[in-house]
Amino acid sequence: MAKIAITINDKTIKVEEDSTILWAANTIGAQIPTLCHDFRLKPVGACRVCVVEVKGEERLVSSCATKVWAGMVVQTDTERVHNARKAVIELLLSNHPTDCMTCEVCGNCTLQDLAHKYDVRESRYYAKPTGGIKEDRNRAIQFDSSKCILCGRCVRICNEVQQDEAINFIGRGFDMTIGPAFNDSLLDSSCVLCGQCVSACPVGALVEKQAAGKARAWELEKVHTVCGYCGVGCNIFLNVKDDKVVKVTSEVGTVPNDGNLCIKGRFGKDMVHHPDRLKEPMIRKNGNLEEVTWDEAFDYIADKLQKIKDEDGPDSIGCIASSRCTNEEDYLMQKFARAVIGTNNIDECART
Amino acid sequence: MSFGSGAMTNSIREIKDCEVLFLIGCNPTEAHPVIALEMKKALKRGATFIVADPRKIWFAKHAKVYLQHKPGTDILLISAMMNVILSEGLEDKEFIKNRTEGFEEVRELVKDITPEKVAAEVGVNAADIREAARIYASQSEKTAIFYTLGITEHTCGTDNVRTLANLAMLTGHIGKPSTGVNPLRGQNNVQGACDMGTSCDKLPGYQSAYDPVIKEKFGKAWGVKLTETKGFSLPEMIDEADEGGLKAMYIMGQDPVMSEPDQHAVKRALGKLDLLIVQDIFLCETAKLAHVVLPGASFAEKDGTFTNSERRVQRVRKAIEPIGNCKPDWEIICEIAKRMDYPMNYASPKEILDEVASLSAHYAGINFERIEHMGIQWPCPDTSHPGTQFLHKGKFTRGLGKFFALPHRAPAEQTDEEYPLILSSGRTLYHYNVGTMTRRSESIAQKTNDCFVEINNIDAGRRGIINGEMVKIITRRGEVDARAEVSSKAKEGVIWMPMHFAEASVNKLTIAAFDNITQTAEYKVCSARLEKLAG
Ligand code: SF4
Ligand code: SF4
Numbered sequence: 018m019a020k021i022a023i024t025i026n027d028k029t030i031k032v033e034e035d036s037t038i039l040w041a042a043n044t045i046g047a048q049i050p051t052l053c054h055d056f057r058l059k060p061v062g063a064c065r066v067c068v069v070e071v072k073g074e075e076r077l078v079s080s081c082a083t084k085v086w087a088g089m090v091v092q093t094d095t096e097r098v099h100n101a102r103k104a105v106i107e108l109l110l111s112n113h114p115t116d117c118m119t120c121e122v123c124g125n126c127t128l129q130d131l132a133h134k135y136d137v138r139e140s141r142y143y144a145k146p147t148g149g150i151k152e153d154r155n156r157a158i159q160f161d162s163s164k165c166i167l168c169g170r171c172v173r174i175c176n177e178v179q180q181d182e183a184i185n186f187i188g189r190g191f192d193m194t195i196g197p198a199f200n201d202s203l204l205d206s207s208c209v210l211c212g213q214c215v216s217a218c219p220v221g222a223l224v225e226k227q228a229a230g231k232a233r234a235w236e237l238e239k240v241h242t243v244c245g246y247c248g249v250g251c252n253i254f255l256n257v258k259d260d261k262v263v264k265v266t267s268e269v270g271t272v273p274n275d276g277n278l279c280i281k282g283r284f285g286k287d288m289v290h291h292p293d294r295l296k297e298p299m300i301r302k303n304g305n306l307e308e309v310t311w312d313e314a315f316d317y318i319a320d321k322l323q324k325i326k327d328e329d330g331p332d333s334i335g336c337i338a339s340s341r342c343t344n345e346e347d348y349l350m351q352k353f354a355r356a357v358i359g360t361n362n363i364d365e366c367a368r369t
Numbered sequence: 370m371s372f373g374s375g376a377m378t379n380s381i382r383e384i385k386d387c388e389v390l391f392l393i394g395c396n397p398t399e400a401h402p403v404i405a406l407e408m409k410k411a412l413k414r415g416a417t418f419i420v421a422d423p424r425k426i427w428f429a430k431h432a433k434v435y436l437q438h439k440p441g442t443d444i445l446l447i448s449a450m451m452n453v454i455l456s457e458g459l460e461d462k463e464f465i466k467n468r469t470e471g472f473e474e475v476r477e478l479v480k481d482i483t484p485e486k487v488a489a490e491v492g493v494n495a496a497d498i499r500e501a502a503r504i505y506a507s508q509s510e511k512t513a514i515f516y517t518l519g520i521t522e523h524t525c526g527t528d529n530v531r532t533l534a535n536l537a538m539l540t541g542h543i544g545k546p547s548t549g550v551n552p553l554r555g556q557n558n559v560q561g562a563c564d565m566g567t568s569c570d571k572l573p574g575y576q577s578a579y580d581p582v583i584k585e586k587f588g589k590a591w592g593v594k595l596t597e598t599k600g601f602s603l604p605e606m607i608d609e610a611d612e613g614g615l616k617a618m619y620i621m622g623q624d625p626v627m628s629e630p631d632q633h634a635v636k637r638a639l640g641k642l643d644l645l646i647v648q649d650i651f652l653c654e655t656a657k658l659a660h661v662v663l664p665g666a667s668f669a670e671k672d673g674t675f676t677n678s679e680r681r682v683q684r685v686r687k688a689i690e691p692i693g694n695c696k697p698d699w700e701i702i703c704e705i706a707k708r709m710d711y712p713m714n715y716a717s718p719k720e721i722l723d724e725v726a727s728l729s730a731h732y733a734g735i736n737f738e739r740i741e742h743m744g745i746q747w748p749c750p751d752t753s754h755p756g757t758q759f760l761h762k763g764k765f766t767r768g769l770g771k772f773f774a775l776p777h778r779a780p781a782e783q784t785d786e787e788y789p790l791i792l793s794s795g796r797t798l799y800h801y802n803v804g805t806m807t808r809r810s811e812s813i814a815q816k817t818n819d820c821f822v823e824i825n826n827i828d829a830g831r832r833g834i835i836n837g838e839m840v841k842i843i844t845r846r847g848e849v850d851a852r853a854e855v856s857s858k859a860k861e862g863v864i865w866m867p868m869h870f871a872e873a874s875v876n877k878l879t880i881a882a883f884d885n886i887t888q889t890a891e892y893k894v895c896s897a898r899l900e901k902l903a904g
Contacts, residue, residue, distance in 0.1 A: 155812075155815065156811050156812050156815050157812035157813075157815075177413075178406055178409070178410075179406070179409075180409050180412075180413075204815070204816075209402075209798060209816075210812065210813075210816060211402065226812070227811065227812060238688075240686050240687075240688035241684075241686060242668070242669070242684065242685050242686040242688065243557070243668075243675045243677070243683045243684070243685050244557065245557050245667070245668035245669075245675075245685075246557055246807075247400065247401060247402075247555065247556065247557055248401065248553060248554030248555055248556065248557060248558075248559055248560060248677055248678035249381070249401050249402075249403045249404050249677060249678060250557065250675060250676075250677025250678065250679075250681060250683055250744075251403050252683070255669055255688040255689075257688050257689055260689045260690055261689065262669055262688060262689060271743075272382070272681075272743055272744070273380070273381040273382060273403075273677065273679060273681065274403045277403050277406050278403065279402030279403055279798070280402075280798065280812070280813055280816070281402075281798075281807060281813065282403075284810060284812035284813055285807055285810050285812075285813055286669070286810070287809060287810035287811055287812065287813075288650075288651075288667070288807070288809045288810060289667050289669045289670075289689070289692070290692070291651075291809040293651055293652070293809060294650055294651065294664070294667075294692045294693065294695070295649065295650060295651060295652060295656075295662065295663075295664035295665075295693075295695060296664055296692060296693020296694055296695060297664060297693060297694050298661070298662065298663050298664060298694070299661070299662040300660065300661050300662075301659070301660045301661070306659070306662055311694070311696070311704075314661055314663060315704050315705060315708050316708065317661060318619075318644075318646055318661055318705055318708075319705055319708035319709050321617070321643075321644045322617060322619075322644065322705075322709060323709055325616045325617045325643060325644060329616050331596065332596075332598055332600075333614065333615055333616040333617065334615070334616065334617045334618070334619070335601060335603075335606040335609075335610075335615055335617070335618045335619070336618070336619045336620075336621075337603060337606075337618065337619070337620040337621060337623050337625070338562055338565070338567035338621055338622075338623075339558075339562065339621050339622030339623050339698075340555075340556040340557070340558050340559040340561075340562040340622075341556055341557060341558060341622045341623075341668075342558065342562070342621060342622045342665075342698050343558065343561070343668075343671065343673025343674055343675060343685055343698075343699070343718065344558065344561040344562075344564065344565050344673060344674045344675065344676060344682070344722065344725065345673045345674065345699050345718040345721035345722055345725075346621070346673065346697070346698040346699045346702065346718075347558070347561065347562045347565040347567050348565040348566070348573060348721060348724070348725050349698075349699050349702045349703065349713065349721060350567060350621055350698075350702060351565060351566045351567045351572075351573070352591065352713075353619075353702050353705070353706055354600075355572075355578075355587075355591070355593075355595055355596070356591040356592075356593045356595075356711060357705075357706045357709055357711040359593070359595075359596050360596060360598070360600060361569045361570070361578050361596060361598060361599060361600025361601075362569060362600045362601045362606060362615075363566075363567055363568065363569055363600060364567065364568055364569060364601070364602045364603040364606065364888075365562045365563075365567040365568070365603075365623065366556070366559075366562075366603070366623050366625075366628055
């Protein structure tokens with residue numbers, strides 16, 4: 018693609034001609050705040066937090082939705098820009114609850130960060146927030162309508178990316194909110210509980226229900242790893258507190274999934290701490306599996322395998338590796354069969 | 370194999386740029402949801418979809434041509450498409466001449482397989498087959514095939530795969546960006562497990578376990594002399610156990626009682642073993658039969674790597690301490706080996722991967738440092754190689770691409786008066802394989818937690834079955850009760866069941882008939898009948 022020259026904050030750079038101002042600014046590290054923007058979505062330029070000054074343009078323009086042109090001159094942080102952004106935030110906060118101290122996403126909220134950055138302590142237009150946590154029998158996703166800023170990211174990710182068309186804007190004017198048609202439970206809609214809407218929400222309106230109340234944002238250690246559920250191999254972040262996986266998140270820009278996850282990746286982590294997890298080795302004694310020490314189990318296995326190998330030959334033993342285990346473990350299992358036992362009797366469940 | 374490696378030839382990020390997507394025997398929105406999102410991007414950008422599947426899957430509704438073919442007729446369908454391509458001169462003659470061998474036999478084979486001739490047997494309109502063939506052959510440069518277990522889980526699974534490869538080579542739709550043949554791998558590390566040499570005839574890196582030179586190399590690295598004797602696949606091990614030849618099995622992270630066909634026979638065979646060791650994170654159905662059960666650690670509790678469908682080797686990281694007294698599987702294997710006087714001294718999985726890299730050319734350039742931030746796609750022959758985005762560029766792994774002329778073979782079991790319906794099985798979005806993990810998630814189990822059977826409205830109407838009622842599914846091997854889901858999703862004459870539910874295990878019903886090369890079971894076709902429950 019052809020490159021063109023533009024000037025941002027007095028710095029001239031070359032960018033691909035179909036870039037947006039936001040994208041171009043990103044490449045030189047000029048921070049432009051956004052709220053309704055998500056790189057996974059078509060830009061709509063609705064919230065006007067990302068406005069910038071463009072030479073020759075009378076109005077401020079939304080940087081997320083405006084493409085660059087050759088010779089464009091942009092200022093991302095003038096006083097005029099600052100005041101415009103501040104006004105937008107004030108308006109958003111005018112009917113937003115101010116209960117940050119108990120909010121689930123405190124410390125990880127774009128609106129909170131912006132209020133801090135633009136020093137909006139109270140809104141000139143304050144009106145009591147309406148709505149609250151919606152009752153919904155689904156156990157994955159919680160929606161708090163009072164916190165919703167109607168940026169539409171959830172609606173767009175559901176319709177554009179997921180194409181599940183489960184939620185949309187409903188109602189009008191002050192009563193406008195988001196949800197499934199007739200404001201039913203998500204379980205009665207075409208929702209597949211992927212939680213993509215949660216990942217897109219910049220505030221605390223959509224959160225993981227099971228994680229609610231379990232941790233403050235800054236207490237969570239995020240461990241970058243790979244989903245254990247299917248061959249797509251999505252990159253995930255296990256959010257850990259006190260040696261417990263509290264929730265799973267994703268990050269836009271990671272390969273191969275670009276921040277997208279499905280229900281299994283985002284909500285399937287419960288199995289890790291499930292009470293049914295096996296915790297001790299067991300040996301069958303008098304017909305029942307009884308807990309033993311690792312030492313006893315290891316000795317028992319080594320003795321028995323050795324005996325069978327000696328008496329019936331290595332080919333009377335078979336080993337099965339797993340498409341759920343790591344490469345290193347599968348490698349060792351086949352090495353165990355071939356080098357320790359001395360047989361080619363090795364297989365796994367590749368076929369299923 | 371036709372090209373010389375069994376893996377997705379393209380990358381996930383190339384999917385959105387595809388202009389024609391031919392989906393056959395796969396259901397991405399359910400089985401590979403995030404890959405489906407990339408396909409949906411392609412759809413939004415105006416890509417044309419051809420979908421062939423007995424079930425009316427999500428993409429079928431958005432396809433230009435939807436072929437609701439009968440399970441087990443894939444070869445006929447694809448051969449008829451090739452017939453059209455050849456008779457209308459749509460093949461890529463240059464490509465066939467320069468990059469392939471064996472073409473004439475295929476031309477000969479498909480000469481008489483016209484869409485009109487096979488339409489009835491395949492169960493679709495001849496005109497639709499023609500249109501599908503024309504779209505696939507001529508419309509665009511960026512044309513890719515995607516398939517999964519709907520193609521492989523047949524007694525003719527290997528033949529199905531090779532026939533798809535024929536189709537791709539015939540049109541030259543291989544070895545370019547967004548252009549190729551892509552098996553989407555089911556479980557998270559199927560690709561990696563295959564790469565690691567966990568099959569009886571293949572050492573790591575798909576090197577033959579029976580080739581003297583290769584055996585020598587591995588024997589030297591491992592300090593042993595490797596055996597001459599051919600090994601058994603899992604189904605063969607089960608047979609051997611049943612007949613008394615196999616005495617012990619050590620099973621890691623697998624539940625053959627649930628996942629293998631003909632459950633009754635599997636249980637009987639495993640019951641005869643002198644020693645059954647099962648290493649898992651839950652007391653799965655197979656573990657319930659074991660003499661020794663070892664608690665393994667989940668992916669959140671250990672370090673290592675997984676290799677995804679696009680051949681990308683990625684870091685798995687330990688996030689929490691192992692639960693209770695469980696241990697990472699690699700540590701367990703090392704300890705048993707040590708006590709059998711074979712030292713396996715690895716300080717960490719990092720060293721194990723280094724050993725893999727030293728023995729397998731695909732992984733030669735891959736190590737923990739290099740994949741710290743982002744995974745690398747094999748083949749990666751050395752540590753300065755960036756990895757390989759798509760395969761077979763300019764040249765196939767095996768040199769020339771090979772056409773295999775393969776006639777249609779009927780499934781192992783045919784429908785008859787007593788068992789008039791075809792039973793197919795597979796997975797749903799909400800559960801993983803045999804369900805031991807996902808059914809234990811509160812958020813997920815709520816979506817579907819009981820076994821169901823999809824029935825076409827016409828078949829249901831004939832039997833007086835209404836949506837939601839419990840019915841009995843009977844095959845020659847057993848019977849299972851499930852809730853009827855009546856709709857037009859299933860094809861008339863075909864019923865479909867998910868595989869995830871132990872209490873109504875579909876593998877009580879399935880047939881132990883296998884592809885003779887891959888030993889994959891025919892989960893996609895057996896004969897069944899439906900009965901209303903009494904009362
Ligand atoms: S969970 Fe997924 S399908 Fe459901 S509303 Fe959110 S984005 Fe849409
Ligand atoms: S998040 Fe979903 S699509 Fe991604 S790897 Fe996990 S199971 Fe597969």
